[in-house]
Amino acid sequence: VAELAARARKAGNIVLHRPTDDMRSLYAKTRLLLVPSQWEETWGRIVTEAHINGIPVLGSSTGELPQVIGPGGLTVAANAPIEDWLAAFGRLWDNPESYAEFARAAREYSKRDETQPATIVARLVAILQDTIASGNRAGKADGSPSERDRR
8 A cells, every 4th residue: 555655646646545435525526437447347336336426437348347338438448558548538538528428428327227226126136036946946856855845
């Protein structure tokens, strides 16, 4: 952490924040979220959180990030030259009209059905019900006693 803090001070334009359980104060100060992930992300929750707050995202095109970012930002190949990242950054940062359109698209994209709590809970319940049903079928198929049989 000390080395990271020293590098941030040297750069002069990086602010390190302590861990927080409430990102609202940070999102309130954020204009653009950078997600240059090298990992094959399966979701990237921070992207959805940024979009809910109307913040466009510039991220790498690894894993599912392109689908999660959608029209609410831009993606660049993780191993692309810095010039590609700077061009995408400039497109989002330097043009107020372009920025406003990406911010609007980010907020709108955050409202899609698959990110809504009711949809997420319904999918989880369906998965759990399927898992329970599969377990019950497997138990009966291998001769294991059912719950009723054990009573």
